[in-house]
Amino acid sequence: MVKLRELAHSRTGDKGNTSNISVIAYREKDFPRLKTEVTSERVKALFAGVVEGEVKRYELPSIGALNFVMTNALGGGVTRSLAVDAHGKSLSSALLEMEIEEGTD
Amino acid sequence: MLRRFAPRNDGDTALRSIRIGSGAGYSGDRIEPAIELAEKGEIDYLVFECLGERTVALAQQARMKNPEAGYDPLLEERMRAVLPRCAAKGIKIVTNMGAANPIGAARRTAEIAKALGLSLKIAAVLGDDVLGACKDGDLPIMEFDGSIKQLGNRLLSANAYLGAEPIADALTRGADVVITGRASDPALFLAPMIHAFGWAMDDWNLLGQGTVAGHLLECAGQITGGYFADPPYKDVAGLARLGFPIGEVDEDGSLVITKVDGSGGAVTAQTCKEQLLYEVHDPTKYLQPDVTADFSQVSVEEIAPDRVRIRGGRGTRRPDTLKISVGYVDGYIGEGQISYAGPGALARGRLALEIVRERLKLTGVQSSELRFDLIGVDSLHGAEASARASEPYEVRVRVAGRTESLREAVRIGNEVETLFTNGPAAGGGAFKSARDVVAVASVLLPRDLAKPSVRFVEA
Numbered sequence: 001m002v003k004l005r006e007l008a009h010s011r012t013g014d015k016g017n018t019s020n021i022s023v024i025a026y027r028e029k030d031f032p033r034l035k036t037e038v039t040s041e042r043v044k045a046l047f048a049g050v051v052e053g054e055v056k057r058y059e060l061p062s063i064g065a066l067n068f069v070m071t072n073a074l075g076g077g078v079t080r081s082l083a084v085d086a087h088g089k090s091l092s093s094a095l096l097e098m099e100i101e102e103g104t105d
Numbered sequence: 106m107l108r109r110f111a112p113r114n115d116g117d118t119a120l121r122s123i124r125i126g127s128g129a130g131y132s133g134d135r136i137e138p139a140i141e142l143a144e145k146g147e148i149d150y151l152v153f154e155c156l157g158e159r160t161v162a163l164a165q166q167a168r169m170k171n172p173e174a175g176y177d178p179l180l181e182e183r184m185r186a187v188l189p190r191c192a193a194k195g196i197k198i199v200t201n202m203g204a205a206n207p208i209g210a211a212r213r214t215a216e217i218a219k220a221l222g223l224s225l226k227i228a229a230v231l232g233d234d235v236l237g238a239c240k241d242g243d244l245p246i247m248e249f250d251g252s253i254k255q256l257g258n259r260l261l262s263a264n265a266y267l268g269a270e271p272i273a274d275a276l277t278r279g280a281d282v283v284i285t286g287r288a289s290d291p292a293l294f295l296a297p298m299i300h301a302f303g304w305a306m307d308d309w310n311l312l313g314q315g316t317v318a319g320h321l322l323e324c325a326g327q328i329t330g331g332y333f334a335d336p337p338y339k340d341v342a343g344l345a346r347l348g349f350p351i352g353e354v355d356e357d358g359s360l361v362i363t364k365v366d367g368s369g370g371a372v373t374a375q376t377c378k379e380q381l382l383y384e385v386h387d388p389t390k391y392l393q394p395d396v397t398a399d400f401s402q403v404s405v406e407e408i409a410p411d412r413v414r415i416r417g418g419r420g421t422r423r424p425d426t427l428k429i430s431v432g433y434v435d436g437y438i439g440e441g442q443i444s445y446a447g448p449g450a451l452a453r454g455r456l457a458l459e460i461v462r463e464r465l466k467l468t469g470v471q472s473s474e475l476r477f478d479l480i481g482v483d484s485l486h487g488a489e490a491s492a493r494a495s496e497p498y499e500v501r502v503r504v505a506g507r508t509e510s511l512r513e514a515v516r517i518g519n520e521v522e523t524l525f526t527n528g529p530a531a532g533g534g535a536f537k538s539a540r541d542v543v544a545v546a547s548v549l550l551p552r553d554l555a556k557p558s559v560r561f562v563e564a
Contacts, residue, residue, distance in 0.1 A: 009335070009338070009339060009375060011333075013382070013383040013384030015158075016158070016247075016248050016547060018386065020382065020384065020385060020386060022379060022382035024378045024382075049487035050486060050487050060382070060403075062401070063378045063405060065378060065382060067386075069387075075476075076544070077158075077544070078158065079435075079542070079543065080435050080507075082476040082507060085484075085485050
């Protein structure tokens with residue numbers, strides 16, 4: 001197993017109470033692997049306790065990226081959250097910890 | 106009615122092109138990068154995006170106390186820094202620093218220009234304040250079950266995300282500086298393109314590609330290496346003197362993102378990809394006042410060091426509604442923190458949280474929501490993620506709660522502070538705070554109910 005961090009980089013954005021996290025392949029050839037491994041189910045499980053809503057995945061093959069959109073993820077949103085990281089800016093770092101099956105290359 | 110702006114006629118038959126600099130990504134952003142852009146960026150436009158989700162509501166409160174206030178607190182400092190340089194080079198400025206008082210901000214800017222001996226045309230964009238229309242319609246709130254009416258007297262403000270049209274209009278009428286309140290962030294950048302190239306307001310693909318440009322530029326340093334560095338995987342040199350981005354846009358929508366030579370940071374395919382998806386949900390439907398932009402076919406290509414070409418932005422018809430940011434009073438938040446270190450720090454931190462939890466019950470502190478964190482352990486990603494980590498050398502206890510009154514909020518911090526003499530051994534650095542909360546929610550308003558206009562002001 002390797003950490004997702006070895007294959008992809010990531011950024012979190014916030015709008016209201018919704019957080020989105022991009023997962024972008026460093027190398028184009030790893031994108032199919034990301035699609036197989038980094039599913040919305042796994043992302044939802046990873047953020048159990050943080051994300052109360054749904055996790056929806058969008059695919060952007062032209063830049064080798066996935067975009068995860070997580071609702072009810074920010075304690076009511078940046079303007080009212082009790083959290084230390086009210087924007088959820090640090091969430092991408094948690095995602096990069098995910099374990100991914102070793103590739104064949 | 107969709108209109109067409111006459112293209113700027115400079116007698117040149119070659120593809121027209123403009124360079125737009127992004128001078129701020131949020132209200133408190135660094136000021137020198139904007140000066141650097143004005144001096145060395147060879148830009149035609151300098152845009153400052155300074156208005157967060159909640160800022161207008163806070164500014165509205167400030168304006169209620171003082172009718173002259175309600176615009177960005179750094180307006181004066183930014184304008185003093187860039188006006189002389191922009192005037193000398195003919196660089197036009199577009200900004201949303203007007204917040205809750207664009208006219209006030211425009212007047213202040215005109216005074217500053219006059220004091221600096223500059224003759225500039227300053228315009229304010231009005232009409233984003235739609236509180237009346239929202240109250241009449243009793244619109245449903247998007248984030249939770251409820252409506253505008255149910256907010257009652259807690260409702261503070263309602264501001265529409267205006268589009269590029271009034272800004273482009275002001276530029277076409279000769280404005281050197283255009284100051285808006287709430288406007289869509291990408292629209293601040295799209296407006297100069299519409300003005301300079303005469304793009305039709307129903308050329309959805311061009312507006313979509315222009316929105317891609319605006320979206321990439323609006324957070325300033327976030328596309329030149331800020332919010333990106335992660336050594337040793339993603340190294341960025343010179344973050345202390347980070348250069349802010351420049352978008353080179355041609356009239357056919359061609360786009361290159363770059364920055365001033367010699368400034369810190371980097372523009373790479375990676376920085377551009379991260380920013381492309383920042384705060385984006387469905388990439389095929391990025392809803393804007395002027396267009397429904399489609400980012401899903403965008404491609405990025407490094408064509409030279411710190412030069413990235415962006416292609417493939419598209420668009421479809423604009424939405425029939427405008428997004429409205431609604432500010433409302435949302436009670437109070439009380440908070441307390443204290444630190445423990447050395448052997449057994451984690452156990453003492455956990456004990457401290459237990460004590461405060463029990464004290465808040467015993468003393469009957471009324472709160473609708475409470476949060477217990479160990480900073481350094483579980484405050485960012487929750488208990489599950491932290492269970493995998495090893496024990497830290499130090500932890501910081503944090504308790505935060507939502508209350509109906511300031512008095513109750515103060516009691517939360519007090520129960521953490523009293524751990525000094527009543528809690529676990531060797532607790533240090535206690536801190537407490539209590540504050541009122543202005544929260545923001547959204548509603549959708551039929552677009553005809555917002556009536557944007559442009560007003561020029563004199564010093």
